[in-house]
Amino acid sequence: DAKTTQPPSMDCAEGRAANLPCNHSTISGNEYVYWYRQIHSQGPQYIIHGLKNNETNEMASLIITEDRKSSTLILPHATLRDTAVYYCIVRVLEGNKLVFGAGTILRVKS
Amino acid sequence: GAVVSQHPSRVICKSGTSVKIECRSLDFQATTMFWYRQFPKQSLMLMATSNEGSKATYEQGVEKDKFLINHASLTLSTLTVTSAHPEDSSFYICSASEQGVGYGYTFGSGTRLTVV
Numbered sequence: 001d002a003k004t005t006q007p008p009s010m011d012c013a014e015g016r017a018a019n020l021p022c023n024h025s026t027i028s029g030n031e032y033v034y035w036y037r038q039i040h041s042q043g044p045q046y047i048i049h050g051l052k053n054n055e056t057n058e059m060a061s062l063i064i065t066e067d068r069k070s071s072t073l074i075l076p077h078a079t080l081r082d083t084a085v086y087y088c089i090v091r092v093l094e095g096n097k098l099v100f101g102a103g104t105i106l107r108v109k110s
Numbered sequence: 111g112a113v114v115s116q117h118p119s120r121v122i123c124k125s126g127t128s129v130k131i132e133c134r135s136l137d138f139q140a141t142t143m144f145w146y147r148q149f150p151k152q153s154l155m156l157m158a159t160s161n162e163g164s165k166a167t168y169e170q171g172v173e174k175d176k177f178l179i180n181h182a183s184l185t186l187s188t189l190t191v192t193s194a195h196p197e198d199s200s201f202y203i204c205s206a207s208e209q210g211v212g213y214g215y216t217f218g219s220g221t222r223l224t225v226v
Binding site: 034036038041042043044045046049087095096097098099100101102103 | 114116142144146153154155156159167201203205207214215216217218219220222
């Protein structure tokens with residue numbers, strides 16, 4: 001079973017920051033948090049991942065709380081092309097598997 | 111960056127026949143690949159872990175005799191749906207990871223299987 005909880009959907013205005021929350025209260029000390037997104041009928045696209053520290057790359061920033069029980073993915077300037085399903089995933093240590101939850105449908109509106 | 115190629119992208123087959131889907135890591139070696147299935151408006155469901163040179167590990171409820179997985183090399187895993195039925199129609203997606211802790215997992219573009 002997925003170890004994450006996300007809101008089912010969110011709206012964001014084009015050009016504004018999109019902040020997508022994720023709860024993972026049962027995460028253990030050395031389990032990574034991954035974020036992917038999926039546009040209709042395509043394979044998931046890697047966004048970012050982290051363990052304890054906040055991370056930033058060209059796509060997004062990942063903010064992980066100090067207790068590691070939740071995280072937030074930040075898309076700094078959302079565009080219409082960022083409309084997708086966003087998945088927050090805790091990598092299962094046994095088998096190093098990614099078990100997907102339901103994800104958040106992000107709709108970026110002009 | 112890492113690229114995973116999946117083939118075919120779409121396939122239509124008759125009920126009772128078998129279909130093979132290939133997943134290749136193009137610019138890295140992957141000792142482990144993963145196979146997922148996704149029904150319309152649902153999330154990805156992990157089916158099995160494909161291990162190079164050994165038997166695949168199937169998730170609970172996935173029939174290993176129906177979904178045959180072969181991982182003969184460090185860059186190729188195949189999923190064969192045997193004796194396909196209409197309820198096997200789905201979007202099948204593979205993923206692979208470069209060896210080492212902390213690497214991302216790259217996904218293929220998926221295969222849309224329709225059984226008629």
